[in-house]
Amino acid sequence: MKTILFINLRSHKVERIQPLIEAKELGYKVVLVTDKNPNLVSNYLDEIIYTDTYNTDQTLEKVLTYAKENKIDGVCTWSDKDVELVSIIAEKLKLPGINPQIVKNARNKYDMRLAFSKVKGISPKFGKVNNEKNLNELVKEIGMPGILKPVGASGSKGIFKIENSENINETYNTLLNATSPTKDKVYSYYPNEYIYEEYLEGNEVSVEGLVQNNKVFIVGITDKDVTNTFSLEYIAIFPSSKNEEIKEEIKEKAKLAIKSLGINNCAFHLEGRVTKKGFKVIECAARPGGGFITSHLIKMSSGHSFIKRILKMSTGEDISEDWPNFEQGEKKACFYSLMAKRDGIFKMSMG
Template identity: 35%
Template sequence: MSSAQTVLFVNTRPSPAEAEPTYAAARALGLDVVLLADHPVPVQHGHVTEHIAVDTFDLPALVEAARDAARRHDVAGVVCWGDRDVEGVAAVADALGLPGNTPEAAARARDKSRTRDALRRHCPDLTPAFARVSGEEDLEQALAEVPLPAVLKPVGASASKGIYSVRTADEARAAHRELRRYTDPANDPIFRRNAGRLLLEERIEGTEHSVEGIVRDGRLEAAAVTDKFVREPFFIEYLQTHPSALPAEIQERVLDAARRTVTALGLGTTAIHLELKVTPEGRPVVLELNSRTGGGYITTHLLRLARGYPFLEQVLTAVCGLGPTLPMPDAHLVAGSQQVISTADGKLTGLRGVDAALNVPGVLHFAQDAPRGTVIAQPPASFTSSVLGSVIARGPSRTGVTEALAEAAALVTAEVE
């Protein structure tokens, strides 16, 4: 058995530029990493003590793999970096007696309809009107209950997959047919436990934001608000800026909404990425809660660049029970990430303009999210493959950062075969 304490990683972030900081955070805390993953993951030598191949959608198999790791390592905690593994991590934490969510709380967080149920019971002001949808009869009943325009989406997807804006009943019926096909587990194993299960919810007008937070024993101990921007009609996220430009009073309402949502779901010890809208009247409305760290380079890059806050280290400190959570400091700079999105279909053979983008003042990084050889398709054929990469910038003003991001992103174009 290794003399160092070990944290179990259940899979990784999909982008190497987001995955590497998670390993670096573990190393900064003196933690060994054992990676439980269901597919080969390229990892730089030295980041991982052991790699165990296991079908992480198979919860009994995942728990047994974690038990096996615990026989050889001093396992202090378990963590995931994507929605698909939230329930798996809770099952492992429960089996090994580690900090985490209960399996019941993880299921409430993972299933958007169960999240809505919990909010309707405990804080109805935070949820829009909604209805579950499976078959055609469910859809017609939902259309009688939920005002249009509305949003139709899977209860268990991630990364904005399968989100449709519907303005009319006919648009809802067409989206329903597409989503019934799309949520077949043969298309994506993330739908193994909720194939064909959808949610129709009232569309909320307003600005979009997220709360990145650390929850310990049911209490939101550190959190901050990020501004987010999406492209319709499929709500593909393309820009994140931190800290939020919302007035301080509204940000406090947003953070209070996050605290109440954590309590309503009964979360234990976990990172959260809570997505919500703020109406023109200043009312927060929860879109969904993800019981893991946020993507879009928010938690791996933006929080540290804007605030100097080691968010990933603090998440690992919480899930491994290593000490108290550091408070969230004020931001001293603005940081942002903007996604470069291809409008062409085909096989990606390369990117042009990256060097020019990196020469834009304020731009620090370009992270390629789609590797060469990716087959690009536009939504609804694919909701993720058109995102080629992300430009990351920092500066003293929001205007300067957003202008730098826009200029740099416009310089990067895809070479498509």
């Protein structure tokens, strides 16, 4: 029996439990490293290691202590915050994973942009924000509208769209307050580091896949839409309805973007937009996509499990021999989030 280490789980209970179910279907022993009690999933767990996963040294010490008595075959995570921690654990235990020396390319959005900028035509204009004066200079240089965001957050946290020069300073100060590590620990990784970049007009998509032995495997493209304010995702449809020419362009540029980051032996979730000047990359996470894409949409549409391939890759199994065409399913699968305009209780009538 192989033992796989999960570093935390997704926040939504439905997404949280699916990787555990599929790990059990593969016959794996699942050990969860977590900050808190994983409600509703204990029946699927063999062991739990409680620790402060924001504290890398403490977590690493507990994992290495466990590994002295128990063989660990793989390690993975399902969200951005633990990507760097997973790379360190993988290196220490000699497991498949991203090299800790380059993992920042997939976590620090400024470093990520620097890597992307080596590939012609996939990045918007961008600049690092050091202070209020610097931001005003970047807005003049790059133009408006533009996106101001922290370099180390996830889940659309702290994304501000600047459309006129009158609210630049107010927006910057609001961002500083909203991204304080005292309010959310996710900002403790790269505190007070921000990026301003050219706003991309066009339909948003994400590309799902994984990298094994430096080869990029693409599951498919997901059509998405986000709100104009704060870029909150509210719909995702897999597979994409874009025409074949556009899908081919997206996939080829996604592969170049992934390779520019240098990441390996990990899943990825790359986001971008189809603009009038072609496909442009927004950012890329070195973990599976959320929003029910990985946990439900891909399997519902294709009949094939992306999760099982992620788990096999994490434990060193060659996934190239069993890689299906995920985009040839007979149906599309969709996640749609209702955006409430006021407080209240939502009720559905089945009549």
